[in-house]
Amino acid sequence: MNIEVLSEVTDEVAAAFARLLPQLSRSAAPLSRAALAEIAAHQATTVLVAREGSSIVGTLTLVLYPIPTGLRAHIDDVVVDSSARGQGVGEALTLAALRIATESGARTVDLTSRPSREAANRLYQRLGFVLRDSNVYRYTASPA
Template sequence: MSIEVEVLTEVTDDVAAAFARLLPQLSTSAAPLSPAALAEIVGHQANTVLVALSDGVVVGTLTLVMYPIPTGLRAHIDDVVVDSLARGKGVGEALTLAAIRVASEAGCRTVDLTSRPSRDAANRLYQRLGFQLRDSNVYRYAIHQK
């Protein structure tokens, strides 16, 4: 499988359809995105949305969020999803390495991410690529509770 990773700059019908296919594979609770909502995410100044393509078809995506804080420019990888039919074929690695390159070129010193412990393959990938497990507590405050 040949994989190309690109920065997403335009939301086409094909891209919107790909996200409609991929998002449920990432989260069963995430609401579907309209093309306009996806375009807003892609156009946000803090976001770099990467897509992995195989034969012109989007088979994975990753969102790199970069933002300045007093201690420097921070980078965080979020919402990594690889199509179930393309898993284990280097798509996640290609996306992650591209995100690291983009963050490095922007001047970030580190890239953070979180991954559920149950995602064994993803966690092995991140460790193999050099990500180190941090001694940290991650907290979440739910603003809108169901």
């Protein structure tokens, strides 16, 4: 398995995201190739893809941004294709993101995971993530 930083959005990449994104969230709108390219090119994001042979079987987005207290790192939108789960893809993606974050100067890396994603939560705990005693708040803007 190879983990790569997404540098170019090809037809193959767009098709992989079209297949993977619904496995992550039923409510997520499909991404256009242009929108995906914008995300991949953004200075705050590093999009990682996992390849098994010639197929993209997973993806993860690492977000790095400076704030007054230091460089923040957050892992988002981790998804592994249902056909590749349990084969170490999520672990390889997460370890690559942790390496990039620490090499960039982040002292901590945060992520959130729904309690129902039991396998993912076990993985994160096994990799050293610790459940924080924190409130997570979300504001949802009303449609214009």
